[in-house]
Amino acid sequence: MRQRLNFWVIGGDPRQMTLARSLAEDGHTVHTYALDRGGEPSLAADGLAGAAVADCVVLPLPAADGENLNAPLSSLRLPLAQVLDTLRPGQLLCAGMADARLVQAAEARGLTLRDYFAREELAVANAVPTSEGAIQIAMEELPITLHGSKALVVGYGRLGHVLARQLRGLGAAVSVAARNYTDLAWAQVWSYGVERSDQLSGWLCGYDLVINTVPAPVLGRAELADLKPGCLVIDLASKPGGVDFTAAAELGVKVIWALSLPGKTAPVTAGLAIKNTIYNILTELGV
Amino acid sequence: MRQRLNFWVIGGDPRQMTLARSLAEDGHTVHTYALDRGGEPSLAADGLAGAAVADCVVLPLPAADGENLNAPLSSLRLPLAQVLDTLRPGQLLCAGMADARLVQAAEARGLTLRDYFAREELAVANAVPTSEGAIQIAMEELPITLHGSKALVVGYGRLGHVLARQLRGLGAAVSVAARNYTDLAWAQVWSYGVERSDQLSGWLCGYDLVINTVPAPVLGRAELADLKPGCLVIDLASKPGGVDFTAAAELGVKVIWALSLPGKTAPVTAGLAIKNTIYNILTELGV
Amino acid sequence: MRQRLNFWVIGGDPRQMTLARSLAEDGHTVHTYALDRGGEPSLAADGLAGAAVADCVVLPLPAADGENLNAPLSSLRLPLAQVLDTLRPGQLLCAGMADARLVQAAEARGLTLRDYFAREELAVANAVPTSEGAIQIAMEELPITLHGSKALVVGYGRLGHVLARQLRGLGAAVSVAARNYTDLAWAQVWSYGVERSDQLSGWLCGYDLVINTVPAPVLGRAELADLKPGCLVIDLASKPGGVDFTAAAELGVKVIWALSLPGKTAPVTAGLAIKNTIYNILTELGV
Amino acid sequence: MRQRLNFWVIGGDPRQMTLARSLAEDGHTVHTYALDRGGEPSLAADGLAGAAVADCVVLPLPAADGENLNAPLSSLRLPLAQVLDTLRPGQLLCAGMADARLVQAAEARGLTLRDYFAREELAVANAVPTSEGAIQIAMEELPITLHGSKALVVGYGRLGHVLARQLRGLGAAVSVAARNYTDLAWAQVWSYGVERSDQLSGWLCGYDLVINTVPAPVLGRAELADLKPGCLVIDLASKPGGVDFTAAAELGVKVIWALSLPGKTAPVTAGLAIKNTIYNILTELGV
Structure with missing residues (x-):
């Protein structure tokens, strides 16, 4: 370049x-x-x-x-x-x-x-401000510290990896819900608790915080009913989201649907990530 | 008990x-x-x-x-x-x-x-909600993620230890400013960058975030003038604090003086810590 | 199952x-x-x-x-x-x-x-005993602690991820050498130093330990000549390995080529990983 | 200086x-x-x-x-x-x-x-090569990876802190045994499992590795009898050590008593720590 x-x-x-x-x-x-x-x-x-x-x-x-x-x-x-x-x-x-x-x-x-x-490198970089934005929301909403809390990250893609690590970095006891064997193997390598994202109902009552990253209906009425009182749900999945919002409202589960966090919570970091990606594009094109 | x-x-x-x-x-x-x-x-x-x-x-x-x-x-x-x-x-x-x-x-x-x-065990336990409250403030105030930021923790007592660890847990590049050789040795053991808290002036221009935990005048006019534009200062020291607030106002340095964070940001965690301490007292008294 | x-x-x-x-x-x-x-x-x-x-x-x-x-x-x-x-x-x-x-x-x-x-989940699980075996070798060979050492992991696939994390978990200052933009983005997300694995020569003189995971000739004569005296090289790449062993011998660089570590250093862990994989196979087949 | x-x-x-x-x-x-x-x-x-x-x-x-x-x-x-x-x-x-x-x-x-x-700063610095030497021994002796193992660190002084952190850095599930409330509070702050070092008997059967740092008889016959087969005990306490070696031999518990590890396993690191300490002495004396 x-x-x-x-x-x-x-x-x-x-x-x-x-x-x-x-x-x-x-x-x-x-x-x-x-x-x-x-x-x-x-x-x-x-x-x-x-x-x-x-x-x-x-x-x-x-x-x-x-x-x-x-x-x-x-x-x-x-x-x-x-x-x-x-x-x-x-x-x-x-x-x-x-x-x-x-x-x-x-x-x-x-x-x-x-x-x-x-481009994938931007998606990777954006996982950081998205994760940190979600953590900020959780800190603002919860009357407990994330340290010592029990947190579940649903979905173990790019964002799930960053979220799980930052939550544990603060001292939370983190579990990861995933479906395929490779993701579950990685969750064990990184020493997280493991849930099956297709069998969540019945396994959710211990969590203080559930953060969804999967753009599919993973937290339906049965799963939401399983949460303990006061558990906070943050949905980071793009539309239509992964939570049954109607059921949540009826059950009194607090859900925060947070989209486009990088630009909102860390515009400088997000802008620099775009710059790096454009530099990569220019390098590849030999400009 | x-x-x-x-x-x-x-x-x-x-x-x-x-x-x-x-x-x-x-x-x-x-x-x-x-x-x-x-x-x-x-x-x-x-x-x-x-x-x-x-x-x-x-x-x-x-x-x-x-x-x-x-x-x-x-x-x-x-x-x-x-x-x-x-x-x-x-x-x-x-x-x-x-x-x-x-x-x-x-x-x-x-x-x-x-x-x-x-009691010391309560002071130890309270370091967690204090640290997390400070991190929440930093997330709310800064246009960058803490991940990838350069953060300085001034003072390496109980609170400094927890702050440094949680900040790094989020991915910040953390330095610790301390005075005595033992504290400096610990900072090296935990792989933090090291500053001398009595020689800060001239070494501050790289930081995005400075959090003070020392109840003594450590961030005076010379130190504040050394900060780069946009650097956020959070003072966690009890009165009279560790920052020259007049100088900060004149220099346009944003300082947030945050006191009594445990009760404000995580009252449930703080209440449980009090309970544990009372249990310890009862056990010691043989009640 | x-x-x-x-x-x-x-x-x-x-x-x-x-x-x-x-x-x-x-x-x-x-x-x-x-x-x-x-x-x-x-x-x-x-x-x-x-x-x-x-x-x-x-x-x-x-x-x-x-x-x-x-x-x-x-x-x-x-x-x-x-x-x-x-x-x-x-x-x-x-x-x-x-x-x-x-x-x-x-x-x-x-x-x-x-x-x-x-199966990929076994490859993921095996990265752990391979990484730990390499760390054991490094501890045995080096007169310094891994804590505080400068370590370079060449290649950022499954094994590279585990190695980098375990080395840092011990307190090493870890860099990762990778080629594609996505891998480099991940290395930054996890706060590692970053090298370009196709441009290593000239950037190697600071390392105490270099561990290669790439089954391609990445550490040739030029790269080996760049290492500082006493730097240990561990090659984990399957045959033909990633190191020019002839050049290393001539230059006096100590290279340890360590293959099949899981079965050697942690046979119990490796055997349990095989069991889990067989369970997955049985589940998929509906046995 | x-x-x-x-x-x-x-x-x-x-x-x-x-x-x-x-x-x-x-x-x-x-x-x-x-x-x-x-x-x-x-x-x-x-x-x-x-x-x-x-x-x-x-x-x-x-x-x-x-x-x-x-x-x-x-x-x-x-x-x-x-x-x-x-x-x-x-x-x-x-x-x-x-x-x-x-x-x-x-x-x-x-x-x-x-x-x-x-001097305390040397004791702090020496905790690192001691811890790493113990970890090397554990890696050499155990047929499992430390990653995923259950490890108990008895005593939570300088060495206990470093050991617990390095073991967890490798992915072990770490518990700490301590006596006083402040140490127990710190163990919770750093998210370790907690045991009472004066009530170990009956709580030891889950561990794969027990490392003692307390120079007092903490692992007697009752405690050793409680360990599961294959559990490795490493005693880092200076003479007379913290383990009943006779009972261990009779019970078939493998105990390794490892003393003076810094000079043995990482003489270069240990020598540099002495240098830093001497520099501190010279600075204090105004030489």
Whole structure:
């Protein structure tokens, strides 16, 4: 990757502010647009004309808000198509959660589109602020310390691994619920208690905290009824979530459904993770 | 310690509520008084008369609010002297932070007074909710994750040990500032970075988070000026604290002075720790 | 899986002794054969005739020693074909490292062959005794404690993860060398130092211990020349290993090539891991 | 402490070799004597005459072997008195385990004697190689991995803390046996299982490994009879040890009594710890 590149960061939230600032600190030329309410002066300005010479144009995460650019820190309402029209064929466009419309629009204009949110290293890095955001919620809600509490992490993918470790790092007694033999073997290697995520009912009454990471209905009425009074449930699974919210309400189980934590609880960390991922993309492309 | 004792829990906050409930769950007879706004029915009621036959009378932490019993969950204003007058000579009275007046009053009435807050095992146990409360504050205030952050713990006593471990458990890069050779040796044994707490100035610019546990002026103007922009300072030291708050305000350093965290952030955990300490007292006395 | 099954454990080393004993402790009927020098009385005996009614026949790891059964604890030399001839079509045969000849022989006789060594959960479980065996070697060889040492783990697969964690658990400063972005992201999530395994030369001089897990030539002459005097190299990669042994000898670098550690250093743990894997196989087959 | 001092290192084992070498690497002038079989050329030589101008004379650990200097790496037999006679009044003499005779002899000659082995920071630092040496023994002796094993650490002083942490760092399930409430509170803070060291009998049958650090008879016949077959006992307590060795032999319990581990298993680490302690002594004396 070349050491002095020309970046345009267009639209986005505090993560893109961090991204732009950090790119500049690394010695690159950085222009921002539609980030004007970001709490500090735009690093560049005056229209999108200059974007046509950028080595890399960065769109936010998600890139689009309907037909418009996702630009919560700007008063501008920019159709995404209009942004793309300012670019030249062959330019590199990095976007987060690029939807079908954006893919098509980029292709039609001959742009090289890369979705940084689709890359595994970003998913790995984002597991950290997601986990820490969930822990913050648990600390705020529970009248006990996480230290000494009994916590269950449902699902043992990327996020489950980070959550289990951070919870134990605080001194919680952690169990992991998983389905396949390999995940269960890993849970034993890392010395966690083990539950079967397809046989949770009847095994839940000891926990003070249950955090779900599985985007499937794993905590239904039977499982929720099994929880002890005061047990907190945090659902980190994307829509439709993994908890039967209706049953929870009826049973008086407190459930907090927490989505998109990285951008909310640690925007600087999340922005730097996007930067690293874009650097990897550039390195792979030989830019 | 006998398995069925008669306890009176008089005054206090949610910690005493937990204490009373947990004593009852352990099979003891428990009466509460002046805890009537505790969010649940008093376990016993109707005047203090019965307290004269208690095996152990528990006063809150701190026991006194001026001349009165510390009873924030009650509409009663009870002079502490009046409470003591209901007791018999020889009875065991456990109180937290017993001041000179209470010591004298107990002695005058021939009561056996024990200050549970003065016991080291409670101080050890309380280090956990204090540490976790500080971590919660840091998570709420910082735009970065504690994971990957650089954190300095000033002072390496009980609280410093717990803080350093929990911060690292979350993935922070932790340094410890201490003065004497033994503490410095322990910091190395536990693989922390090491600073000299009497030579902090000039060594602080790398930290994202500084947590002070030393009740002495360790973070003065020179040290605060050395911090990088955005560094958060949390002061856990009891009055007068360890930070020059005037200088911090002038320098634009954000300082949060957080006192009495156990009762605030984890009253149930804190209440159970008091119970364990009282059990130890009873065991030692052969009750 | 049924709770009372009939197992035949035929041939093998102390791992199979453990397996047989533990199966019996779990309530199953267990017969062993060709394990007679195992240091304790065979749990069953007198020819292989009874094996034809076994619910599960277990062969060792590896199953074969040339054309014969691998049976280092027996004076018998049993052709593997002869063992299989005693079984009935449809019987379940669990073997470790089943080679082409065994696969063919089992198929010709209509046996249901499962290679337990090919299963990922066993590979995960075996990473633990391999890692611990390597740590034991390092402790024996080095005049320094692992605590406080600088250790590099080359390769960040299953074994690399366990090694890095155990080394840090002892207090070593651990770095991980990996190639792909996902592995590097994980190394950062777990707070290890990071090296690029394809660019090691020039970055090795600080390490006291280098443990290779990659079965490819990663530590060649240039890399070995970069090590500091006294640095210990442990190669855990299967043949042909990852170290240029000739160059190491010429450069005076001490290299220990340690293979098959689980069976050597922790045969009981390794035998129990085989048992668990066989249980999983039986459960999947609905036996 | 001044940056260029004149050291004489007289007598000793590989720890003193390391000490001498490391002092020289730090830029000091170093002379050794009676270390001639240390495997490398003495850094200095030819009689003790020059020692009279040393800023610091270092004797080994222990300093004396009867009336002579403890000098296992030398063919010389030097009466300690003769060594001291070469020194001038007021010179600083650092020795390990200085016995009454040495104290008296130093006083008689007006020497400033400091016993580095009596300092707490060295005791803290030495807990690490002792713990690691014990872990190495356990790895060598047990047919199971420490990971997943059940280990009991008897005594929760300096060594107990380090042992418990390193064992858990490898993945063992660790319990701590202690007596006083403060130690028990710490064991709970660090999430260890807890036993009462004065009530061990009847609570020992679950352990695979018991490591004693208490120099008092804690593992008598009743306790040893309670261990499960194959349980390994390691006694790290100095004489007379904490185990009833006769009973152990009769009961067939394997006990390994391991003393002076730092010098044996990690002489380089142990030597560097002595150096740091001597530096602290020099700093305190304003040398």
